[in-house]
Structures are given as structure tokens and as C-alpha cells.
Amino acid sequence: MQNSDITIIGGGVMGLMTAREFLKTGASVTILEKNQCGQESSWAGGGILSPLYPWRQAQAITDLVLPSLQRFPLIADELHSNTGINPEWIQSGLLITQNPDAELAREWCEKSQINIEKPTDAQFENLTVETKNPIFLPDIAQIRNPRLLQALKKDVLNKGVRLIENCEITDFDIEHNRIHHLKSNHGKFSAAEFVMATGAWTRSIFQELLIGLIDTPEIFPAKGQMLLFDAPIGVLTNIVLHGDQYLIPRSDGKILAGSTVEYDVFHKNLTVEAHEKLIYFATNVMPFLKKAPMIKQWAGLRPATENGVPYICRHPEIHNLTLNAGHFRNGLNMSPASAQLVVDLILNRSPIVNPSAYDFFRKM
Numbered sequence: 001m002q003n004s005d006i007t008i009i010g011g012g013v014m015g016l017m018t019a020r021e022f023l024k025t026g027a028s029v030t031i032l033e034k035n036q037c038g039q040e041s042s043w044a045g046g047g048i049l050s051p052l053y054p055w056r057q058a059q060a061i062t063d064l065v066l067p068s069l070q071r072f073p074l075i076a077d078e079l080h081s082n083t084g085i086n087p088e089w090i091q092s093g094l095l096i097t098q099n100p101d102a103e104l105a106r107e108w109c110e111k112s113q114i115n116i117e118k119p120t121d122a123q124f125e126n127l128t129v130e131t132k133n134p135i136f137l138p139d140i141a142q143i144r145n146p147r148l149l150q151a152l153k154k155d156v157l158n159k160g161v162r163l164i165e166n167c168e169i170t171d172f173d174i175e176h177n178r179i180h181h182l183k184s185n186h187g188k189f190s191a192a193e194f195v196m197a198t199g200a201w202t203r204s205i206f207q208e209l210l211i212g213l214i215d216t217p218e219i220f221p222a223k224g225q226m227l228l229f230d231a232p233i234g235v236l237t238n239i240v241l242h243g244d245q246y247l248i249p250r251s252d253g254k255i256l257a258g259s260t261v262e263y264d265v266f267h268k269n270l271t272v273e274a275h276e277k278l279i280y281f282a283t284n285v286m287p288f289l290k291k292a293p294m295i296k297q298w299a300g301l302r303p304a305t306e307n308g309v310p311y312i313c314r315h316p317e318i319h320n321l322t323l324n325a326g327h328f329r330n331g332l333n334m335s336p337a338s339a340q341l342v343v344d345l346i347l348n349r350s351p352i353v354n355p356s357a358y359d360f361f362r363k364m
Helices: 013-024 059-083 102-112 145-158 199-209 272-285 328-346
Strands: 002-009 029-032 094-096 135-137 162-164 169-175 178-184 187-196 220-229 239-242 245-249 255-258 294-304 311-314 321-325
Touching (some): 002 013, 013 145, 013 321, 029 187, 059 145, 059 328, 102 135, 145 162, 199 220, 199 294, 199 321, 220 272, 255 272, 311 328
Parallel strands (some): 002 187, 029 162, 187 321
Antiparallel strands (some): 094 135, 178 187, 220 255, 220 294
């Protein structure tokens, strides 16, 4: 039997951020990851540190996003200093080319203390788009999520986390409404508290291994496919959101184009349809990309819920099980505050936000 204070199931950004928060309290932490750490949705996303059109999202999303965005510069600096890996937090700003709900945007930005500006002509120099009430949010940043995941993994390992990859959970031993231990292909694991940060796979774990429980989280997969172009540095300097798709310029000139949303698809197969759709979008919005090599296409599975609000709560039947899953498209930019809320709930601290919005029995 392998014991620790906290066992976290899932080694994506939620699992790693949650482990990092628990380490600050002096707890011993084990992470069990079914594949390689940080290789699923966290790795596959674009790294925009804002919801798309945040004024259209539930208030519960904003409540986790804003404190998280305030923390990211310090987190990025700490990770770079502690690991030598630069997560590339860059305040590149977000250019929204079409914004039919201009008044909602203005009100949200004012309430959230996010600067809002009229774009300059120079920001459209390499773009060919039809605009409608365009706005520029200069405070919005991005982070290079693969490098963030690499840095988080190295950081928690340096701080003493026991990380077991390629670890498949095969059963839970539940006694008196508590997980006594779990079984895996790496043996048994016991802990005072268990946290499920299992993303799109959360519901399937409940259905396959926690049979008979009344409450199962309503989380389902939403596949997203993306492309990467190799372009010179400086061709695009701002993130561009046009409709429901976006271009993200990296510091080395590469430009990411995303993304599709394909519901209830539990595989990461790449499709010609998505490739053609994203090529059409990218090269029409930014004609320069017709000359830039498309060097990569990939897919990830987002953990979707009905309204995009995650489950961050104690399970109502299993008393030492807490969920931190279901963040849909906003996992990266909600992760610091989500991790703190989990620790707050387990340690009975004053929570960073009102936890009722993320409960099993919340009102949709």
C-alpha cells in the first residue's frame, strides 16, 4: 500500500496546479496519470488567458478567471526561475474583429477592471476581415501551454510530489462512504483525501468504477482540432478573435489557428474537414498565411459541461473525494483559482470564491 496525504487522479493543468497548492500547505502529494503528464486537453489548447467573449459566459466562470489571470505573471516567473523552463507568459492583447454585443462587452470590462480600447489601423495591417464594433483588450495575455505543463511537472517533482505515469485505475475500495484505497496497474494507493482532476474522462470513470452512486458529474468530451503555421516573427503581434475562431502569435513567430468544437467524440483522430475549415479561416483572415508552411495539426478533448461551469466540490456521497473537472474551454485560465478552491474546501479554509456555483446540486 502506497500512502500520502493527498492523491490526485489526473496530471493535466488542474492536477498539477492542485498539487502545487497542496505542497504549499506541507501536505504529501501523489499524482496518478493514465498516460504521460500534461499531454491531454491542457497541452492541446491555445493558451489564451481569457474566455472567448467573456461577457457571454456564466458569472461563475468570470469569478474563477479574474483571480487566476492576476496570478499568472507571478506563477510564470516562479516556474521559470525554479525550473529553467519559460512558460512564455506574454501580454499580447486580444483583438476582437466583430463584437455585436458592444454594450455588454463595455460593462463587463468596466466591472472586471479590464481595459478596452478602439483598435488602431496598424493592428489590421496584415488582416483581411469585415469588422463590426471591433475592440482591443490590451490586458489579455497568453501562455505557451506545452511549456507551462513542462514547467509545472518539473516544479512539483522538484518539490517532492510522487508522480506515477501510465497508471490505470482499475477499482476503488469504498468503506463507510470513504475511499479506503484505489487499485491500479501500479498497485494500491491510500490517502486521507482524493481529488479527481480527470477532465473529459471523469464521467466514464464514475460509470465504470464507481457504479451504484446516485451522483455522477455531467461531463462529456468536446474535441478541438488546431493548426500551426511557421511564420516570421512580428507578422502578427496580437491574438485575433474572428467569429468563434482565433489566431495566436507565439514569440518565435509561429501562429496557431483554432479551433473546432466536436461534441461527444471520445477520440483524437484528425480530420480533413477540420483541416480544410481551419486553413480556410486562417488564410482568409490573414492572407499572408497562404505563404506560410502549415507544420502541424493536432486535437484534444475538452471536458465540457452544460454551461461551461466546472465541478469543484466535495462529492455528496464519498466524503473524502473532491472534484476539480469540467472546465471546458477555460481550464487553463481558471486553473490557479480552481486549485486554490479545492484546497480551501478540503482544509476548511475561507474559500477564494463562493463554492455553491460549482457544486453537484447547483442551479443551472
